[in-house]
Amino acid sequence: MRSMAASRVRYRVLGLTFFTAFIMYMDRVCMGTATPTIMKEFGLSKIQMGWSTSAFNWAYALFQVPGGWMADRYGARAVLAGAMIWWSVFTAVTGAAAGGLSLALARFFFGMGEAAAFPGASRSLVRWLPAAQRGFGQGFQHAGSRLGFAVTPLLVVFLIGRMSWRWVFYGFGAVGIVWAAIWYIYYRNYPQDHRGVNRQELDLLAASGFAAKPPAAAAVPWSRILASRDLWFLSSMYFCYGWVLWMYIQWLPTYLQEARHLSLAKMGLAASVPGLAATLTNVLGGWISDHLARRWSDLRRGRLFVSMVGFTIAGAGMIPGVLADDFATGLLCLTLALAGLELTVAVSWAICLDIGGDFSGSVSAVMNTLGNIGGALSAVAIPYLATHLGWNWAFLTASVMCLVAAVLATRIDPRSSAV
Numbered sequence: 001m002r003s004m005a006a007s008r009v010r011y012r013v014l015g016l017t018f019f020t021a022f023i024m025y026m027d028r029v030c031m032g033t034a035t036p037t038i039m040k041e042f043g044l045s046k047i048q049m050g051w052s053t054s055a056f057n058w059a060y061a062l063f064q065v066p067g068g069w070m071a072d073r074y075g076a077r078a079v080l081a082g083a084m085i086w087w088s089v090f091t092a093v094t095g096a097a098a099g100g101l102s103l104a105l106a107r108f109f110f111g112m113g114e115a116a117a118f119p120g121a122s123r124s125l126v127r128w129l130p131a132a133q134r135g136f137g138q139g140f141q142h143a144g145s146r147l148g149f150a151v152t153p154l155l156v157v158f159l160i161g162r163m164s165w166r167w168v169f170y171g172f173g174a175v176g177i178v179w180a181a182i183w184y185i186y187y188r189n190y191p192q193d194h195r196g197v198n199r200q201e202l203d204l205l206a207a208s209g210f211a212a213k214p215p216a217a218a219a220v221p222w223s224r225i226l227a228s229r230d231l232w233f234l235s236s237m238y239f240c241y242g243w244v245l246w247m248y249i250q251w252l253p254t255y256l257q258e259a260r261h262l263s264l265a266k267m268g269l270a271a272s273v274p275g276l277a278a279t280l281t282n283v284l285g286g287w288i289s290d291h292l293a294r295r296w297s298d299l300r301r302g303r304l305f306v307s308m309v310g311f312t313i314a315g316a317g318m319i320p321g322v323l324a325d326d327f328a329t330g331l332l333c334l335t336l337a338l339a340g341l342e343l344t345v346a347v348s349w350a351i352c353l354d355i356g357g358d359f360s361g362s363v364s365a366v367m368n369t370l371g372n373i374g375g376a377l378s379a380v381a382i383p384y385l386a387t388h389l390g391w392n393w394a395f396l397t398a399s400v401m402c403l404v405a406a407v408l409a410t411r412i413d414p415r416s417s418a419v
Contacts, residue, residue: 006200009191013128014137016183017121018144020080023179024117025148026155027091027172031056031107032250033156033271034165036257036264041165042099046254046383053250055104057376059111061369067116068123068365072220072358075189076124079116081180087113088176095169118368122349123361127191130205132290134353135303139286139346143279146342150275153253157268220362221419228418230355231363233411235370237307238348240405242374244314244341244398248274251382251394252334259391260327274335278342285310286346299354299415307347307409313340315402322395334395341402344409354414363418374401 031053039049071079090110097103121141129137159168188194191205225231252274256267285306293302317337324330349364356363378398385394 004198004200006204007196007198009194009196009201010128010205012196013187014125014140016187017124017141019179020084020117020121020183021141021144022148023084023172023176024087024114025145026152027087027110027176028056028114029149029152029249029275030156030168030172031094033153033253033268034160034168035250035254036267037160037165038103039254042103044100046387047380048100050250050380050383052100052104053107054376054379055108056111056114057246057372057379059108060115061372061376063112063115064119064365064369064372065362066365068119068361068363068368069220070116071120071123071361076120076361077184077187077189080120080124080187081184083113083116083120084176084180084183085113087117088173088180089113090173091176092170092173095166095173118349119361119365122352122364124187124189126353126358126360127189127205132294135286135289135293135346135350136283137286138349138353139283142342142345142349143282146275146278146282148275149249150272150279153268153271153275157264160264220359222362225356225359225363225366225418228355228416230351230412230414230416231366231418233408234348234351235367237311237405237408237412238367238371239374240311240401240408241341241344241348242371243378243401245371246375246378247382247394247398248338250379251386255386255391255394258386259322260330270331273331274338277335277339281310281339281342282345285343286350288343289347289350300413303347303351303354303414304409304412307344307412308406310340310343310347311402311406311409313337313343315399315406316340318395318399318402322392337399337402344405351412351414355416355418357417357419359419 035049035053038044039046044052067083087110090106090113094103094106094110097106122138125137125141156168191197191202253267253271256262256270262270289302289306292305293299296302314337317333317340321330321333321337324333348367352364352367353360382394385397
């Protein structure tokens with residue numbers, strides 16, 4: 001008698017997190033694409049705009065740990081649904097901004113809501129994927145965000161050409177609220193609670209080490225988490241990553257218009273190209289890391305080899321990207337740089353699961369706090385560098401950040417539990 005095949009609900013859950021990340025990044029990247037239009041309407045300089053938009057990053061960093069703790073304590077189902085509703089409301093509120101101050105307030109509250117997003121989404125997969133697929137799972141999940149990064153500039157430019165930039169934010173906010181309902185209806189914190197999961201799939205998921213429900217939610221071991229040497233090296237590496245990523249998200253469209261003199265339509269197309277490459281390398285980085293860890297029977301080498309190579313590619317690619325006289329060559333190099341940077345993302349989040357286990361929401365929140373402090377400083381520092389020294393210095397500084405991150409990666413051991 002043939003045994004029944006395992007159900008495949010785990011892949012549907014992974015797909016849900018992919019689209020959650022996709023919507024999240026649509027709501028983020030639309031600000032960067034709309035920045036030149038908003039600056040013109042409000043009469044803001046790059047520096048003033050940088051301070052306004054950095055309000056998102058400060059709030060996002062400040063509320064990372066509370067968001068991760070809530071996901072660990074109350075489960076990703078309710079916490080992530082609530083976070084999606086919150087940030088979607090303030091995405092829409094962004095469209096009602098009347099100037100730099102109201103824009104900053106809207107982005108601050110938007111950042112509060114999104115703070116629980118990635119810790120919650122990462123935590124949501126701990127019980128839904130076998131341990132051997134953590135790198136791939138994190139890569140696939142984050143690929144959704146980079147696909148959002150890729151398609152949003154084209155979509156926003158198209159919509160701005162046909163309606164006010166404000167309606168872009170209103171529409172994106174409505175989409176997020178609908179998706180929050182879909183997430184809450186389908187997702188369950190424990191596979192045992194999902195009607196579509198059969199015994200064979202539960203047995204397969206036992207490989208993750210979390211086969212049974214805990215009798216009660218355990219207290220988060222903050223003293224051990226905050227004393228973890230590996231977590232602080234990981235978080236410092238992610239600080240550098242956040243600096244560079246937010247330069248691309250917030251300031252690449254403005255760079256393309258000011259330094260490369262592209263029209264709005266051409267800017268939208270060019271700004272999408274690096275995101276497409278990043279979508280591919282997000283998945284690829286996680287898959288390669290899992291594959292190498294199994295092939296070498298060494299989790300540390302499998303994880304960190306990908307990080308070191310990715311950051312080195314990113315640091316090397318940015319230099320010719322901004323120094324090349326030919327725009328096509330420059331865009332190709334900047335695309336290669338972002339592709340290298342995004343090879344590292346799945347590895348960083350997989351390490352959070354490796355060292356954090358059932359407290360990975362809190363562990364990843366610490367890492368992402370440092371990453372978004374880097375993003376907040378970048379959002380402000382990049383316009384200062386571009387205004388006073390020129391755009392080349394903004395990208396050269398980011399290149400140095402990548403090389404520092406490659407060195408920091410050598411100090412991490414994902415085999416050492418932080419909890």
